[in-house]
Amino acid sequence: MFIGTEKLTYTYMSGTPFAATALNEVSFSLGKGEITLIIGPSGSGKSTLIQHLNGLLKPSSGRVYFKGQAIGSDKGELLRLRRRIGLVFQIPEEHFFSETIYDEIAFAPRNLGLAESEVRIRVKDALEKVGLRAEQLQYRHPFQLSAGQKRLVAVASVLSMNPEVLILDEPTAGLDPSHRRNLFALLDNLNRSGGLTVIISTHHLDDVVALAHSVFVLQGGRMVLAGPPSEIFTTREKLYDLGLSLPSVTEIMHSVKEKGLPVKTNIYTLAGARQEINRLKGRPGR
Amino acid sequence: MNPLIEVIDLTYSYQAGSDDEFRALKGVFLQVWPGEMLAITGQNGSGKSTLARHFNGLLTPQSGSVLVEGLSIADKKNTAAIRKLVGMVFQNPDNQLVSSIVEEDIAFGPENLGLPPAEIRKRVDWALDTLNLQHLRKVSPSGLSEGQKQLVAIAGVLAMKPKCIILDEPTAHLDPRGKREVLENIMRLNREEGITIILLTHFMNEVVHCDQMVVMEQGEIKLRGTPYAVFRQKEIILELGLDLPIAAQLATGLRQKGFKIPEDIIHTEELVDCLCQLK
Secondary structure, eight states, rough: OOOOEEEEEEETTSTTTOOOEEEEEEEEEEOOTEEEEEEOOOTHHHHHHHHHHHTTTTEEEEEETTTEEEOOSSHHHHHHHHEEEEEEEEGGGGGOSSSSHHHHHHHHHHTOOOOOOHHHHHHHHHHHHHHHHHHHHHOOGGGGHHHHHHHHHHHHHHHOOOOSSSEESTTTTTTOHHOOOOOHHHHHHHHHHHHHHHEEOSSOOHHHHHGGGGGEEETEEEEEEEHHHHHHTTOOOHHHHHOOOOOHHHHHHHHHHTTOOOSOOOOOOOHHHHHHHHHOOSTTTO | OOEEEEEEEEEETTTTTTTTTTEEEEEEEEEEEETOEEEEEEEETTTTTHHHHHTTTSOSSSSSEEEEEEEETTSSGGHHHHHHHHEEEEGGGGGGGGGGSHHHHHHHHHHTTOHHHHHHHHHHHHHHHTOOOGTTTSOOOGGGGHHHHHHHHHHHHHOOSSSEEESSTTTTOOOHHHHHHHHHHHHHHHHHHOEOOOOOSSSSOOOOEEEEEEEEEEEEEEEEEEEHHTTTHHHHHHHTTOOOOOOOOOOEEEEEEETOOOOOHHHHHHHHHHHHHHO
């Protein structure tokens, strides 16, 4: 197991009349280099789960594992975990606190105690990875950037730690289609070229499902479905009952099948749908 | 018929006159007709929100003009009348709800209009009925789902009995069920109550449900027409940083493979029908 949990349970305000169980015995295991989506209705525990994976929250019971080791609860260990597992928060640009983009991205490597010459290299690398030009941007104020650029700077400020796992909580909320495309192309590239393990919580499957190796479905703090996308989205009624939706392509295939054409419904990419239609109705024009 | 909202050569800059001046609107002309459902889309920073904030006087024109039922928003005397005509709903419902009980929250707007209590009650009832929220009237918004909160925010605007509601990315933070509920209710307000809807969105599957759409880029309107007409211009749509709806993307891909799929497919149902009819 590269990263995962075992019977992870978390109760907010434990021991008070307001106690609420946000996670209930959640267990999962991910391999190195996988891209995983976490979906689920609002309040299903996605963000709470994510915050355990980099040690921001401590389990009420159960464990978090990283590289086969259970994560303890002492401060030093959690700090080391946070350096290996980077988390990009929801609407991360709201948390910007530095005067320049350089300082924003340098914050994490400086915390690692690196020499400023090394920090400089990390900042430049991180900006390059997200496709921004360091010499153009690094001394500007973060608020001078467009919404899409701010999101990329937020990702760069986590990549500057050289994490082994990158976790993003609703990374495309409020972004336009081209910025969504850019962000996911970037994650795809980091995953393919650098073997980065990526975990994404999202409400917008269409943008990202083609990249996913696995999908987790949370509801009411429980893991109710887990598996590769080709399996998860065949259970249409179950997902509807949970208040979720299918990828648009899968939805089309389900509807076509209902109308009598015997297509497979475990299809979630445009290329897959084209092939499937071709298989059934192929050799057009002859 | 006169336009409900008329925008004439509107320009607006942030930090005007400084080194950091950002020209958000560069001479925009637009007419919004009574009863239409209009999508405004375009990349982040293209000027959508800046334009929409002129429609109810949250911003006033630096040059050019905006008329709502013929009233100029530049004239402060008209502000109150215009805010009654044009309501606004934002991305995050948590920033819009003011009260600890749903029905009080919805009454907030009409109370501010100085209406008699009987009329306020009537309007709150009507707004709750129209959005199917009666069962939630006595509860606290804090216990609602994000989608329900957004519907309460819409009900609060609806209770002002506006002719037009502007929604600025109302589903950006909602889960799939919340998105569906909000979109369905917006469509119903338009079709059954005749309320003019202006929907700012980054989701093409929402745009396709509108009668008309506008695409903005760098402070200008680049395209305007029905979703069918606009999405026909595939290359331009991509250049403007947008996407085709998924049904249109798949239709295009199949057409390139030689399948006889008609043009003008933007809705899932349209594609499903023609896939089932393929020989």
